[in-house]
Amino acid sequence: MSELKQHDVAFTVNGKAETLSVSPRTSLADALRDTLGLTGTHIGCEHGVCGACTVLLDGKPVRSCLLFAVQAEGAAITTIEGIGDAQSPHPLQRAFNECHGLHCGFCTPGMIVTLSAFLKEHPQPTSADVREAISGNLCMCTGYQNIVRSALRAAELIEGAKP
Ligand code: FES
Ligand code: FES
Structure with missing residues (x-):
């Protein structure tokens, strides 16, 4: 089977501009974890049931396992890493x-x-x-x-x- 063409997608993650080259099938959860190393977003069921993968998309909670990364084009994403950290906890x-x-x-x-x-x-x-x-x-x-x-x-x- 031929490889799917990669697509560029640009969004901000925790206030930082990011441009990634991803397969159209890459989930937002995988892009955050595997490409950006933001492993605080957890993956449990991978079909929208457990909520472990929840991130904010333009301030609203979404299941990042159910979104393709390319669907987040232009959005402001917040992961748990952007909510707070050990030095400055939410x-x-x-x-x-x-x-x-x-x-x-x-x-x-x-x-x-x-x-x-x-x-x-x-x-x-x-x-x-x-x-x-x-x-x-x-x-x-x-x-x-x-x-x-x-x-x-x-x-x-x-x-x-x-x-
Ligand atoms: S991994 Fe369970 S809802 Fe996304
Ligand atoms: S699943 Fe272990 S603390 Fe919630």
């Missing part, structure tokens, strides 16, 4: 640490990316709101209690109401 990362919101951590990048967009639009969520927000992110370890607690704690931290 309040969600602080809260997940504080409230034990992870065990193995496989689902955690997708959870945090999803919740980062959710908390922008719902700064004072209820526990039920959080459960609904992460209903598309599967965790096999935690039973969700501490994830929900972490999200509520992050909302407090963002609001600055409690230290």
Whole structure:
């Protein structure tokens, strides 16, 4: 079978302009991980069910396993690496640490990316709101209690109401 022609695609990732040459079949998840080395985006089911591969595309959470990289032309992509890091953690990362919101951590990048967009639009969520927000992110370890607690704690931290 003949090789598929490579295509150039340009987008920004975590604020940095990138131009990649990819196969038209390359998923955005593979381009981020394999070409750009951003392995914080995890790949679980590869068919849109688990949410581990969630990134922000122009501020909205998307399944990067379901998008071809070429479909992200011109977009602003944010991965977990762009949400925060050890030196400057996002309040969600602080809260997940504080409230034990992870065990193995496989689902955690997708959870945090999803919740980062959710908390922008719902700064004072209820526990039920959080459960609904992460209903598309599967965790096999935690039973969700501490994830929900972490999200509520992050909302407090963002609001600055409690230290
Ligand atoms: S790897 Fe994309 S939704 Fe599971
Ligand atoms: S912490 Fe292990 S899958 Fe969620």
